[in-house]
Amino acid sequence: MLAYRIFPYLSSARAGQPGHPLYLHKPQGRGRLDNPGAYDLWYLALNPSGAVAEVFGDHRTWTADMFDAPFVPGSRRALATFEVPDGLGLLDLDSAQNLLDLGIRPTEVVGRNRPASQAWALRVFNQRDTAGQRKWAGVKWWSFHRPHWAVLGIWETPGNPAPLTLKSVEPLDLGNIHVQDAATSLGKVIA
Template sequence: MLVYRVFPHLPSAAPGQPGHPSYLHPGRGGGRLDNPASYSVWYLSYDPCGAIGEVFGNRQTWPDTMFTEKRLPGSRKALATLRLPDDLSILDLDDPQVLLDRGLRPSQVVARNRAVTQAWALRIFDERNDRRERLWYGVAWRSFQRPQWRLLGYWGSAEPVVVNVEPLHYQHYAVIDAAGTLFKRLSRK
């Protein structure tokens, strides 16, 4: 399956280093699903617009300057297309039975309450079959920004394969689409 991620791209970065699409920042615990003592998580989207919308959706105006990454000098935000195995066991949190089985409500999935989302994410990560094998390699849910966008939190041990990297700018097709969907104003400056 193809998935998408927005990240700070540094063309000279080696694999596994900051600025490379394969770099996963060591968890600091601030993300919705983060539990760095137990796993690292890739935040991905099944749609390029969803990846962009999740990163920039809280901004009112989308100027081209928002794609410059100040924390990594010389880098620019880019859209990575990544490949994961099609047969990964991903728990779909859009399935009412899945929520019922875990005592979750839809509002607990989409709410931006990290204490709540990190707690249910850890419980799901810890689910095992009778042979003590992990049941799930991630969870899928609907975007807070736009429910049509499906998101994926992937905590599997196999790194996603990099397929493509596209530098982002205010005229990029997925930026235009995401901005239009979220009623954001694009500008050159």
């Protein structure tokens, strides 16, 4: 399956360096499912417009400067397309049975209560199968902004990188079709 991520892009960056699409900023801790003592997490979307919405959805007005990424000098935000193995074990939180098994409500999945979502994410990460292997490679849920946009969180631990294969990088600007689609879906003003 294809998955998408917005990131600060530097064409000169090498793998493992800020500005490269396969660079994961660390330490984490501010994200909804972050638990930096246990794992790092790749946040992705299954739709390019959903990836745009996840990053810029809280901006009231969308402007050209929202693509600047001053925390990585010289970079601009871009859309990376990754291939993720189809059989990757992602816990689907759009399943009532999975929510029941976890003892969580749908509002606890989509709500922006970081301590609560980080707690259930750690419980999912720590689940083991009968052979003692980690049961899940990550989770899949629905976007806060629009439920038809699915988002993913894929665990990464030392020695176990997330199984992502970079397919392409697409620069972003206000005229980009995915930016336009997300803005229209979210009712955003483009300045």
